[in-house]
Amino acid sequence: MKVRQWSRDLGLGLRFAFAGGREGWFRVLLTAVGVGLGVALLLLTTAIPNALDVRHQRDEARLDYTYDQTHRPKGADTLVISDIDGSYHGADLRGRLVEPEGPRAPLAPGLSRYPAPGEMVVSPALRRLLDSGDGKLLRERLPYRVVGTIGEPGLIGSQELAYYAGAKGLASHINGWQTARIKEFGRPQASGSSSEGLDPVLFLLVLVVFVVLLMPVGVFIAAAVRFGGERRDRRLAALRLVGSDSRMTRRIAAGEALAGSLVGLVFGTVFFLLGRHLAGSAEVLGISVFPSYLNPSPALAVLVALAVPAAAVLVTLFAMRGVVIEPLGVVRTAKPARRRLWWRLLLPLGGLAMLAPMIGQGADNGDFNEYLVVGGVLLLLVGVTALLPWVVEAVVARLNSGGVAWQLAVRRLQLSSGSAARMVNGIAVAVAGAVALQMLFTGIEGDYTKATGKDVNKTQMQVQLQPGDALGPAAAKFAATKGVRKVTALGGFQVGDGSFNTEEGPKVQTSVTVADCASLRTVATLTSCHDGDTFVARGGDKEMDAQAAQLTKPGRKIFFNTTRGNVDGPDFRWSVPGGLRQVRAVADVNGNVSPGFLMTPAAVPHRMKSLISGQVYLSLDESVPDVHEYVRNTAARVDPMSDTQMWAATERSDKFTSIRTGLLVGAACVLALIGLSLLVSQLEQLRERKKLLSALVAFGTRRRTLSLSVLWQTTIPIALGLALALAVGLTLGAVLLKMVNATVGIDWASVLTMTGIGAAVVLVVTLLSLPPLVRLMRPEGLRTE
Template sequence: MLLFAASVPTARHHRDQRIHHRIDVNLSDRAITRSDHTVLIRDIDTVFRGEKIRGRMVQPEGPAAPLPPGVQRYPRPGEMVVSPALHKLLAAPGNGLLRERLGHPIVGEIGDAGLLDPGEYVFYLVANHMAADAGQTRRLDHFGKAYAKKPLSPELVLLCIAGIVVLLLPVGAFIAAAVRFGGERRDRRLAALRLVGANRGTTATIAAGEVALSTLAGIALGAILFITGRQFAGTVQIEGLGVFTEDLTPQPLLAALVVVAVLTLSLGITQLSMHKVAVEPLGVVRKSGSTSRRLWWRIALPLLGLILLRISVRSPADLHGTSGVALVVIGMLSLLVGVTAVLPWAVERLTRLFAGFGPLPWQLALRGLQLNGDSATRSVNGIAVAVAGAVALQTLLTGLSQNPVDSTARGAHGPSASTRVAIARLDDGGTPGAKYAPVLATTPGVQRAIEFKEVSVSPLNGGFPQAVLIADCAHLRLLAQLPSCSDGDAFLTAPPSTDTMPDMTTWAAGMKLRMDMYGPRWTVPDITATVRATPAYPAAVSSERTLLATPRAAGHTAIAHAVSTVGLTYATGFKDVQDHIRTAAARLDPAFSVDFPGKSQGDPALDGVRRALLAGVTAVLVLIAASMLLGALEHVRERARVLSVLVAFGTPRRTLATSVLLQSVLPVGLGLLVAESIGTALGSTLLDLAGRPVTHNWSTLVAIAGIGAAASLGAALLTLPALWRSTRPQGLRHE
């Protein structure tokens, strides 16, 4: 796990390089003229059942046209090359809609250099009818662009800091617990050495040597497992995130730091654990007493963490400074380590409160926790810290993903809950007589299709882009409530009264505007009336006013620069209705783009960080579950003789099994309760630092706790076979 973490900078660097190498936009000021070294390209992205598919339509203009990364040669017109993941998706049963949408011959696959990860869906379709002057088509003479590094936003910096602490701290807790596996047998060996003349210094040195050798062996085994596992990295995806084999290359400095940190932690924990043990020639005495654990300093740790977090960041810019980051990290560590400090006290209070009551398995479990509470809480600390960190991350992610201005909220003029509006656009260069609505209207699930032309205009000195919709009176009546209409009229839609966003548009008869970004000038016609949009209008809840114009009012120039658009009203209850619409549009023209305005697009950077962190949390929870299994097996093995004696005296195995399960479940339940409390407090504090309102997704938080409980219960159940073996009569033998 730590070697994987040491590979993250390399993986990110390789991913950034692949992103830069396949940039297909002319970001320079120079105009590119047609030559044998140019290619036309156009975005034809699509979505299938929630999965994004990156598509490009390309047309080489000469034999030396540049090739996209990962593509060996351009196929013939009408053919396409796809990524291996998309090839499998197209061949999978039940994906006939996608095969119909991308129904072009596949003549090759895209190499790793053209993909962000092995699971990315990408295709390149070669065409021979692309026009260089079309609005969405661009000409390139090379692929790739080197970007200067831009700092992350303070919110994402905070999220990354939280992710690193949350992912690595449970690993440290696991190492601290694993170092103490077999501690009782080690102490008995050291007592035997004291009997033959070794002094305390010698036994301490021998204990340190044993731990150092076993730690080095574990590091070597971990390195072998990492090297072996990275060969299969391309076949694994967590939260939609994957890496190539070469991406998992640890940075040498970080790998050396991993070795040093693990050794130092192992030796330190061993020396601390021996302070409570007196290893004498005639046996081992464990220091204990009737004094209860004190709560004040255990509560002081999380309180200190909250105070540090409160004073660490006074402005978002502090997150880019070393001192601000250090205080945030220390504060988070104090809060999460507070879980491991509070949990032993909670277990002790539980055993004291309920001791002497309940059935026999319950009594045995509580007595086992009284005698071995430290070992029980050590095995639970890892899962508790992981859950606390996951809860904090989820709370932070929920708050950051909330858009302060929810533009998707529907007012009184929006569609009903059972219907939605889609917008299909095609930049066909103003092709006369093109009729797309009748075909799209026959799509399963579509209730109505309204066709019109759409052109974007903006003030001459730059400013907010404004939309003009052009159609005849019959179609305009479907978009708005018109008092009367004749060719030459123009209408202005009024924003809904429930919308509180300011209107940035400026409309005045005779006003000079510019079409598109560099297009010709256009004069606003006389506005006949201000009207209300109908629910079928694609932007019915928009805060901006839109001009609805008849062809005569808009003029021939505006129609020539307009994009063919079809507004669709569809039933949400129809299965795969959005994919049916996309497929129908792609059959008309692969360059058709379909948008669903009611669906929030989210922040791509935040989405990428979110997927990476959730993937890491999933991996950590799996690791901690495995560590709990090892701890439980070690605990059963150390108590094998006691269990055998109990069975020999007539204790039913069912009673012992129930007590062992209870002994594992009770600390886990307390640990999850403490973890949820501290994790929620940490997430709320981090949101406050980011200046966001605190929002909790309680269903997800409960689900995280459920995953932690399921992992713990599964580890406890897997110890039952070892328990059956330990209760045989052979377990009474002792040397």
């Protein structure tokens, strides 16, 4: 019986929503837009796991393992491939040189054939870049003719910059780390998966990120189903007049909200499909996807489709508990009863109680309990939405004196503080979560960041040349490059007391450093130096000095390392000449002190010159625009297979960086939702007050005064909401830091930045709502048909 009554009343509410004329349709539209924006983001969230999985599968399918140490013979089914990855203006550039050695050479995903030498196939994004004015410097670096496009199966994102260029003679460069001979693409089954699970701290970070990003979405959906609540309640009063009781009235109201949520599901699906289509042309923080990646999990999509209408009904029933709808009006128009504080405090206290057992656990005591983590963070953030209406009501009740605009704003807030709090609830939750996450990221960043030991004040870039590249001419080309201040070119190889081509290898080894006199002075103290000189450097640790002393005795026969990657060369022995000058080794540009032989280019045996591996260290004038691109272009001219690296004082864990990037991408989407939903909410509130605004203008109130009053009505709740969000966010952040056993500290610059971003979103929304406000402030708004 009750089920039949509920279905009848909900159905009646659905009919009222769609048969209520222009007012009813407009309210349904407002609700649908608000709910639809939230649903679109929820669908996007459910699609993210699939998108990440597809990106991973695509990346795995094209793996070429150029660092494989297995030596393979040339055959009809082999391909020689070189990894020449780089970057351009901060964007990653995936590059490969390819040389098929037979008709059955494995074909890379996304290709129909391999380009011939001097040709290349490129990704669509790289083709657009090369055709644009921004790609001028990159075109100089890639002197190949574009003959095709890489298909979607060969790319991990729509904006990925990638190319395959044809080459010849690659087999002579096989070295086991950059160039290899392969028979297939993809991860070999024998190697298994190289990925490792997240440690407990990173797992906690992922959990908190998901809760913090999704919580504002739920808050906005809950607020959207209450759009137009005051007008709806006045309509429901008429139903009481014709005989419906209070429970039936609430169920009819829930039916109206259900109608808006159902239309919102349709809108959300449309918004998601539009966003899915646009995702193919967007890139956020270096991450891009193809539209086909964004397929929501069917189970999660069904969950969203069921949860949103159910939430609409429950939120409406809960909200109407404090509204008395009588046949002759709505009691809410009188001064509402004061809100109670005690039960609102139970929510954040309950959240702290759930998180408390894990304080001090750190990364050494197993995984964090995901249910307690999610529950505790949820209760703390829900506590913001519960406490904010009480805070707004308590503060505005004490605000009185002021100008006309101030008094209009304060009086409006005193009469409907709940509506004002609902509008800023989402932004407050988002800021509270962002502050807590920022504290957690800052607190554990040191555990996932380590110093490289590189002095970036002296050297900013390093170029690794291929064995055999002439150091002198290469150094001269870099010295002539625009923006390069100083060039230090150092080559080297190893020598030992036995052959490097045997399994046991030499027992005693030392290094040979090859450079001109100016560069040798960066690794040792030289009084005089001329091309053709050879020195013996001492000054490393005792063991290294002892090995160098054994191998630098005059007349000693030593072996040069003639191996190149996994290819062995014939042994080459050299007799140490007498009369070598002893010099003192000093710390080089990498901070290392290396005893051994120091040779100028003319002193190196001719047979060994093709085996010298060179490193070029560059000091740059970074005020020169595009100086890094000029260096990369020079490196490509010296040798297309040279490897250019930017120096950094620290390096960060890839997993930590990925989680942080995911947070920033998600936060950007949530902020966009916040802005759009706030704008819809603001327009709905202005529409509710259309006649009031028109009446005030008709009585002579200046439009400037009314505009200022609307600004105050937004500013006061958002200021209170941000203050509450700051308090809850700092508390949650401190608890999370205690959980991971990290020192509690506050990076006030980051915290205030997060708070400022939230305030800026509200300010932009308020400014965008001013033109509709001006149109509503007309005496003609009093006209009633």
